Amino acid sequence: MISPPTGDNTPRWPDDRASAVALAFDLDGPTGDAMLGGSLWSRPSYFSQGAYGPWRAVDRLLRLLDTLPATFFVPAWVVENWPRQCRRLIDAGHEVAHHGYRHERFADYDLAGQRALIERSQRIFAAELGTVATGFRTPSGDWTPGTPALLAELGFSYSSSMRDDDRPYRYPDADLIEIPARSELDDYTSLAYTRDPDWPSGGARIASYPATLDAWRREADGYHAAGGCLVTIFHPKFIGRPGPAALLAQWIAHLRGNRPWFATLADIAGHTRAIQGVQ
Numbered sequence: 001m002i003s004p005p006t007g008d009n010t011p012r013w014p015d016d017r018a019s020a021v022a023l024a025f026d027l028d029g030p031t032g033d034a035m036l037g038g039s040l041w042s043r044p045s046y047f048s049q050g051a052y053g054p055w056r057a058v059d060r061l062l063r064l065l066d067t068l069p070a071t072f073f074v075p076a077w078v079v080e081n082w083p084r085q086c087r088r089l090i091d092a093g094h095e096v097a098h099h100g101y102r103h104e105r106f107a108d109y110d111l112a113g114q115r116a117l118i119e120r121s122q123r124i125f126a127a128e129l130g131t132v133a134t135g136f137r138t139p140s141g142d143w144t145p146g147t148p149a150l151l152a153e154l155g156f157s158y159s160s161s162m163r164d165d166d167r168p169y170r171y172p173d174a175d176l177i178e179i180p181a182r183s184e185l186d187d188y189t190s191l192a193y194t195r196d197p198d199w200p201s202g203g204a205r206i207a208s209y210p211a212t213l214d215a216w217r218r219e220a221d222g223y224h225a226a227g228g229c230l231v232t233i234f235h236p237k238f239i240g241r242p243g244p245a246a247l248l249a250q251w252i253a254h255l256r257g258n259r260p261w262f263a264t265l266a267d268i269a270g271h272t273r274a275i276q277g278v279q
């Protein structure tokens, strides 16, 4: 879908808050590394780096978030392999949303293939978590022109996949809300890159934590001043390590100072539908 945002795009947030914050995490587990490195099983160290997310980081993030609501995009393969940890997200009141079965790139599938991935994943969510996803984030990359309409047909309320705005909008020809996120608040950008694997080749290495915190604080203040909807693309396997988790705690304290509306993406989609007069 390549079409401009439409509808009433005036930022208005509940409880007279000037901006909104959605803390969103992609609990990829080892699946993201499989995509980058090739086979899921051929590189044990890649696998273990990804497994750190559901295996170790989830509990730390749950303690850190405490009562703050968050959204976790979880490939259904991760739910199958770490059901106990994923159920803890539900038990703590967080939202769990769709992120492929094994982090597939949707642009590589036709609509029938995309439908099969989603339906398979929803069955796993229902069986293991007692719920189904109403939110969608493209696993690393892009989709095809018919994907928004397919998501609406399959009962999804929103996507958080695009980069073209700092507030939600409704697709012009699909009953779907888009809540864009930005790469500046993707922890891969500052916390993930290492020498081995050297990916992206020639790219930056892990940034200093003070510089990262300073950048994220400035992003938060900018979104707040603009009345926007800040959405993160954090990965528990990186942000959930002991050092970055301390960084996250400091950033959340800064966010609280602005008194934004903290909400799940599902709640932000519902709010957007309400003020735009669509259900």
Ligand SMILES: [Zn+2]
Pocket: 026, 028, 032, 099, 103, 139, 140
């Ligand atoms: Zn992902």
